[in-house]
Amino acid sequence: MTPDNALAALLDWYLAVGVDEAIGDVAVDRFRVPDPLPPPSMAEASRPAPAAASGPQQVRHLPARQVLARPAAQSPTDAPESEVRHEGALKAARTIAAEAGTLEALEAAIEAFDACPLKATANRTVIRDGVLGAPVLVVGEAPGQEEDRTGKPFVGPAGQMLDRMLGAIGLSRSENVLITNIIFWRPPANRKPTPQEVALCVPFVRRFIELSQPKLVLLAGATAAQALLDRTDGISRLRGQWFEQSTESDRPIIPTLATYHPSYLLRSPAQKRDAWKDLMMFQERLESLGILIPGREN
Secondary structure: OOOHHHHHHHHHHHHOHHHHHOOOOOOOOOOOOOOOOOOOHHHHHHHOOOOOOOOOOOOOOOOOHHHHOOOOOOOHHHHHHHHHHHHHHHHHHHHHHHHOOOOHHHHHHHHOOOOOOHOOOOOOOOOOOOOOOOOOEEOOOOOHHHHHHHOOOOOOHHHHHHHHHHHHOOOOOOOOOEEEEOOOOOOHHHHOOOOOOOHHHHHHHHHHHHHOOOOEEEEEEEHHHHHHHOOOOOOHHHHHEEEOOOOOOOOOEEEEEOOOOOHHHHHHHHHHHHHHHHHHHHHHHHHOOOOOOOOOOO
16 A cells, blocks of 8 residues: 555545544643653752742743643633533423424424534534334434534444344334434534533433334434433443333333444444344344234345
């Protein structure tokens, strides 16, 4: 491989994992321990210390790398004000979601919701794809670059992987699957959503589940599983077991299975074996409910 081809391959890999914009010329290592200050010279050590009341204190300017390595100082009132704003936005999200009586009204409410800071940096609001009223609902994490461009979830490489996974057990977004995400706006550079960002979107997702009334829910990845199951376990512990998806209404509990996110499987092919086991469990449940007919191509 020539140097030019190697560079092009590296850039393609960056785009595939979501690194598509530069924040600075040099990365800042915020976990680095600052370099110790040099000891004073003999001349400095021999000088008497100035009296506290003799004049203004001297300020020692630290190197820029030491300043950047330190966490930014916060005003004592910053955190409470931030928490108040978040709690107000969360209360509004719950109220708005609960008032939506149809999926169309809910989608309009999500489009108009401005309290999630991710909306300010995204190009599109990405809500759903697939068939309304489908018996299967798939919930992923957040839109990526392609999803942000098209306005539909799971249309990039991870979406192609998801389509192959669903097709292997007789499912298709064009026939019997509805797809959404925990987050409706792309996080900058495809970073992991913060707990606050997830919390602001969860009321809308729960209402989406209530209104779409699926028979089964498949949660793709840790973010979706932890948010909707109210668990802190990693996806390796949550996958491969059934949960009962609770809603905020009196509608029936929905059986829910968690598995690995397709993008994780693209990075970690060794985990496809466990993902396949999850899909077999999901297919068996579909057949027991009469959604799929055993022994037939559905």
